[in-house]
Amino acid sequence: MLTSNPFAELAVFLPPIAMQVYIILMIVAVVIGTVWDMLHKSSGQYFTQRQEKAKAAATTELSGADKASLAIRTIAVDVATAGEFCNVQRRISHVLMFYGFIFYLVMTIVMVFSYPTNATPTPAMIPLLWNIGVIMLLIGGYWFFLFLRVNVAKDGQAVFRLVPADLFIVTLLGSASFAFIWEIVQTTGNLAATKIVFGLYILFTTLLFGSVRWSKLAHMFFKPVVAFQRRVEEASGASSLPAPAPSSERS
Amino acid sequence: MPTFVYMTSCDGCGECVDICPSDIMHIDPHHRRAYNIEPHFCWECYSCVKACPQNAIDVRGYSEFAPLGHSVRVLREEEKFTISWKIKFRDGREKNFVSPIRTTPWGSIKSASDYEAPSQEALNSQELAHEPDGLNIDELPALSRDQLKLGVV
Secondary structure (H helix, E strand, O other): OOOOOOOHHHHHOOOHHHHHHHHHHHHHHHHHHHHHHHHHHOHHHHHHHHHHHHHHHOOOOOOHHHHHHHHHHHHHHHHOOOOOOOOHHHHHHHHHHHHHHHHHHHHHHHHHHHOOOOOOOOOOHHHHHHHHHHHHHHHHHHHHHHHHOHHHHOOOOOOOOOOHHHHHHHHHHHHHHHHHHHHHHHHHOOHHHHHHHHHHHHHHHHHHHHOOOOOOOOHHHHHHHHHHHHHHHHHHOOOOOOOOOOOOOOO | OOEEEOOOOOOOOOHHHHHOOOOOEEEOOOOOOEEEOOHHHOOOOOHHHHHOOOOOEEEOOOOOOOOOOOEEEEEEEHHHOEEEEEEEOOOOOEEEEEEEOOOOOOOOOOOHHHOOOOOHHHHHOOOOOOOOHHHOOOOOOOOOHHHOOOOOO
């Protein structure tokens, strides 16, 4: 099961072109949602103002090499290892979800476009990576959803009392969970059950990518840019924070 | 001067929610970030400012004496045991302060839940929880009956 392409089996009741068109529609939905979100919150305007303010307040001018070094550090620390989180458990959970989501997404696109039917055999590594991605996503996601959400862990809210901030995690978990269940059900050969679970998978996936305007999916694009800008501000002396203390004040 | 949160710097760790003695730091249901739900009830103890690992909480001055253009920013450095304050006035002047934040290692103070629940006998006693051990003394000073006098001395 882990090494067979679940999308190739879909051809029994769904032409490959349908799934390909669906993926293109989801990409368009993410682009529209992100642009809409940016316009609604004026985040682009706010970010430009912040950049100009930081440039005016800078005490040292950074060279191209400095900026390249900051960009590498941003990718290595803030993006690749979720360095912004001070809570270790949240950091691990986020890393699991981040890489799980990337594997899940990229391998889905590869399988749907390059290996849409059994006529073109799928290398075992691709569905395996898809399954690893789904499992990482489920472990990190349910860990976060059940135990680490700050409104539940610190603010005393009930686990299943959902708030607007849960839109992203709930649709993400719904998509990954039903993808995994659909893959299992499909191996049993029960076509009716397969169609139902596949329908739920598509429903949650559509909600996930169609709700970018209201969810926090777009943070995948914004966060690295803001993290880089913060590093530039610190390095150029434009940060409004106090300078680090000279030495230990401990007596 | 009450506190407020820079939502773009907050990572939603909830440290401020835990520490606020006035219970006014809560989590926003739309963005899952901390915010001060009622600045008028802020005790201005700045516990949240000092506890925030992201330096995302700052102080908002009252408009009467700290009008627009000022800023109060805080940097906590656990490894140095310091907290630094940068006060920027509206006319551009700056004042910087560095203070020792504590003298024992970060995280070494036990929270209430780390202690054992008190027995019924302890609950009935005149002493507060974990006294006198928590005060690092053997016994609390107390007057004996013969030392007490009636009336005004």
